[in-house]
Amino acid sequence: MGEMIYKRVALIGLGLIAGSMGLAMREAGLAGEIVGHARSARTRKVALERGLCDRVCGTAAEAVEGADLVVLCVPVGAMGEVAAEIGPHLAPGATVSDVGSVKRAVIEAVAPHLPDTVHFVPAHPMAGTEHSGPEAGFAELFQNRWCLITPEGADPKAVDRLTRLWEGMGANVDALEVGHHDLVCAVTSHAPHLIAYTMVGVADDLRRLSEGEVVKYSAAGFRDFTRIAASDPVMWRDVFLNNKEATLEILGRFTEELFALQRAIRTGDGDMLLAYFTRTRALRRGIIEAGQDTAAPDFGRGAPQAPTGKDVDA
Amino acid sequence: MGEMIYKRVALIGLGLIAGSMGLAMREAGLAGEIVGHARSARTRKVALERGLCDRVCGTAAEAVEGADLVVLCVPVGAMGEVAAEIGPHLAPGATVSDVGSVKRAVIEAVAPHLPDTVHFVPAHPMAGTEHSGPEAGFAELFQNRWCLITPEGADPKAVDRLTRLWEGMGANVDALEVGHHDLVCAVTSHAPHLIAYTMVGVADDLRRLSEGEVVKYSAAGFRDFTRIAASDPVMWRDVFLNNKEATLEILGRFTEELFALQRAIRTGDGDMLLAYFTRTRALRRGIIEAGQDTAAPDFGRGAPQAPTGKDVDA
Known part of the structure; x- marks a missing residue:
């Protein structure tokens, strides 16, 4: 078990990335409690059954209460709306992060809704599969993958803490300028x-x-x-x-x-x-x-590491 | 062991496809003798060492002598030249085939050089990896892959015989019109x-x-x-x-x-x-x-079935 880095992590959105984070954090003992929220009741149910989080909440606002880390794991286009909802409920000193594949637009959508009392540290784990939904996540998804952080003047201590979380989940972390x-x-x-x-x-x-x-x-x-x-x-x-x-x-x-x-x-x-x-x-x-692929010839039927692979409808 | 389909098979060119054919034919007992030719002495040496064929010849003309099946496994642009060289040396009644990814241009380049006494049955195994050369082949390459044949009026018995060879190597065979x-x-x-x-x-x-x-x-x-x-x-x-x-x-x-x-x-x-x-x-x-891939998420480090995978310079 690694060291506990956050006492309570709130995952907003419970798809492939959030699910993999939940499983990876649990496996490495990085979070005291993992709280989750997804709009769909079915997704919340599957997330609990698969142990992606310890408990689920019906709203994002409830889920972030008392969390020292909040990670927005919704599609990039939904980030602003979620930020507006959770803004007033964030604990002072909390870190807010996200997993969006785009950073400038997410920062522009999210930052205006966050109080000055929280640290915003945008991040982007470059990992995934062609599957999605709460069934798709697995703890090893981030192993040897890159997580890019765009700190843009955030508190170095908050950046360092989030970096250790991602490293604890197996990722390599780099900091990049947003553009x-x-x-x-x-x-x-x-x-x-x-x-x-x-x-x-x-x-x-x-x-x-x-x-x-x-x-x-x-x-x-x-x-x-x-x-x-x-x-x-x-x-x-x-x-x-x-x-x-x-x-x-x-x-x-x-x-x-x-x-x-x-x-x-x-x-x-x-x-x-x-x-x-x-x-x-x-x-x-x-x-x-660079270790980002192997020389083994791939004729399309490999990938033995992946424990689950249900194709999920859009 | 399957039934022996050809007494002597000549493979002209000894790269990924020819090498895989040699190993697959041997494993299934489909050919009495496998003769090979490649222009490079190093390639011929590796081919013998890896058992891709039983013996190698210094010229294509020698290799095809007495063969009842000749398979052209050279790049599409080299097919015409090879056909011109072997044409006068082909045994009457032999079948000539190829493994080119293009069929109209190969037929136009090859057919004029072949005597009327042989059967020309163009074929295209749709299988491969990103590797090439005599080190790259393996016996399982064609398993559950398609081999497309463009018979264009060739003798049905010769077509049937070549079809059985490809099926014996694990492929599914379809006949298509050239265009x-x-x-x-x-x-x-x-x-x-x-x-x-x-x-x-x-x-x-x-x-x-x-x-x-x-x-x-x-x-x-x-x-x-x-x-x-x-x-x-x-x-x-x-x-x-x-x-x-x-x-x-x-x-x-x-x-x-x-x-x-x-x-x-x-x-x-x-x-x-x-x-x-x-x-x-x-x-x-x-x-x-359709079984041409699996639903297992692929994050690029799979493909355990391939026994060899040396990256070969162009």
């Missing part, structure tokens, strides 16, 4: 997701192929896109709407590069294609060396 | 690969991010792209140059859809985004139900 965070994520996560959604949409639309054919013959590349494109639709709608500028910039560059490659295909410029594909292969090796 | 094959693959494989290469190239280019940052924070979507974009550069150059028309058509549609989604982001049309992402999620469920 840089949003750009990094546009490149490594948001643009790739939109592109995957798009490609799956194209396949689904093509009348000359039956859905059966697309499904049957998906092993050779497309399948990875469908996995990414199966992520929670509400979460991703909110991410794109709230990281608009950086996402559109990266997509603009992407389109430009794609046109250059299309032109090379059309004109038969094999040298250009070969040089491009050789360069991208090198980046892959860097990722393997 | 339809090339379109199906443009959607499920070729366009996704080009898109992945492009996104990785964009990340690599972006001066405001260090390569270290891209690598460190790659877990959230981008990592899957880098895996796809680590595939053999020569193979993929040839695929794009030889399935130009279908690939460019699908990329055109992709760009159109991407622009529509970009526009929805720019104008804040959350309903459009939510509807799109919900639709793509449904297709994913079809793929899981």
